[in-house]
Amino acid sequence: MTEPLVEYDAADGAVTIIVSSDQLANFPKFINDHVIKKKIGYEEGFCKVRITDASDTTLETLVQFCSQSLATVSDDDEHPLHTQKFFYGSKVDDVFGFKTDVFSKLQLKRFIEKLSDPTSYQNVSTCCIQALNISLDEFENHIWEEIRCVSSPGCAVRRVKNVKGLVEAAALRKHEFYFDEDNKCSSNEQKIEHPETHNCRKKSKKEAILYASGIPVKTTTFPITEHFNMSELRTILDMYPHPVPGLSCSYMYVGKNHSGFSWHIEDAALFSANYHHYGAPSIWYFVAPKDYSKFVNCMKYFPLDLGHVTCNNVLGHKYVIASKGYLGKFGIPVKTVIQQEKELIITYPFAAHMGFKTGWCITEAINFADPFWVEPAIFSPKCSCLGDFQINLDLKEIIALTNPSLLPLYLDLDYLGLAKVLKGNKFLCDLGVLPQLPPETSAYTETVKINNNNENESDNENDSNMDLGASKSEEEPLRKETPPQRSSCLL
DSSP: OOOOEEEEOTTTOOEEEEEOGGGGSSHHHHHIIIIITTTTTTTTTEEEEEETTOOOOOHHHHHHHHHHHHHTOOTTSOOSEEEEEEEESOTTSSEEEEEEEOOOHHHHHHHHHHHTOGGGGSSOOOHHHHHHHHOHHHHHHHHHHHHHHHOEEOOSSOOOTTSSHHHHHTTOTTOOOOOOSSSOOGGGGSOOOOTTSOOSOOSSSOOOEEEEEEEEEOSOOOOSBTTBOTTOOOOGGGGOSSOOTTTSSEEEEEEOTTOEEEEEOOGGGOEEEEEEEEESOEEEEEEOGGGHHHHHHHHTTOTTOGGGGGOSOGGGGOOEEEOHHHHHTTTOOOEEEEEOTTEEEEEOTTOEEEEEESSSEEEEEEEEOOHHHHHHHHTOOOOTTTGGGSOOOOOHHHHHHHOGGGHHHHHTTOHHHHHHHTTTOHHHHHHTOSOOOOOOOOHHHHHHHHHHHHHHHHHHHHHHHHHHHHHTTTTSOOOOOOOOOOOOOOO
16 A cells, blocks of 8 residues: 655645545544654644545435435424524624524525535536635635625624623523624625626625534445545544534535634544535635634634633634634734545644635535544533533543543543643643643752751741840840851752
8 A cells, every 4th residue: 555645735735645545444544644643734733635536425415415404304403504694893803703593494495406406516606716716815805805794793692691790691602692684784785896706795685694514424324435434434432432412423514605614623622524525615724723722812802792701612602703814913823725525624633723615515524533632632621601512521431541541630630630741742732721730849949948947947046045145134244155157058
């Protein structure tokens, strides 16, 4: 078996591993040998994998599965389809609140009709694709102008009084956003002018942005190669003793131009794999793990709502989109990646990412784990305001298998002890998530402390003798005495 070829994509400069189908047959070995050990994408927080001979499931099979799944969702389950809405806190900054909302039966019918048409995914030139064909910068200008156009003024979350106080209430579970349908952004009445692309907003009325996010693949698989599919990666996450909603199967995503997902990291800081089956390119934005702490601190003070200042898992709320230009003002570099058909995006733990679709496309994603992940997972962010809406993994079985020496500390919730043991983990140190350890006491410091204590005791004894002599001065003449000499100490 030949070694995978590693190159930099000419379109976006992303590090890309070129593989054949047989090299993915043992996915955990591929990740360990060709991604983790060689640190491919380690600094950036992601890598791209291009499969040269993918014998993908047919487009007709995929659209049939997705359309039937959307049409037959039970009343007890959350529907994958939703509309996407945006609001702004400042008209001058490209940072927006992000909300998913309900849809109408007519919108669902039209979405399924368009989804089921194979021509929706073939050689379609949307406004986003035309902008992207010019340059990534032109796409940036186009997508953010579109979001400005459809956004409304609003507050990040509804404030609820007398529930944990005003500030903490702003970070309650479901994070209901204000959105005033009648209070439209002034730019909605204007056409978006792009010199070499079609205007995508030719009328003042807002058009809904629809996105089918998270169609579960539970009872079937969709082969990408003869021996590889997204539902059966066979990583150490499969050893978890109980099925975990959101992690135990892969999910399908169907989007159209302008739809997308907000800034976040994966649940429990897991790895993720996202495969692009068919359709228009997806645009991803990444903040490297080494900039995670800086990004989180910046995000807490976005000009939307300060209610998230107290939250320990602000990225888990998935409520903000912000441009690379805006983040650049705070010294946070952002990498842009173009994902084409037959390409797999691998994200590292703590790699923040968001993205947009440029046209109709079908992608499939799943979380997975590697022994590399276990130690960062111990310090994955959690917060009380998300409650059951976040995934909390009990890691004791996996730690017992991968690094049993950490198990007693983990079971005792001794995070300072874990931080002391793991302080040599460069990935964790760069993240800035380890608890701050108290200053270490060295032998030199102890010697100084002992000598200083002896010196203080000697001084106290001398002071006592001097006080005693002063008290007797009235009864007998003061005698001249040579004051005691301080003993020198060699440090």
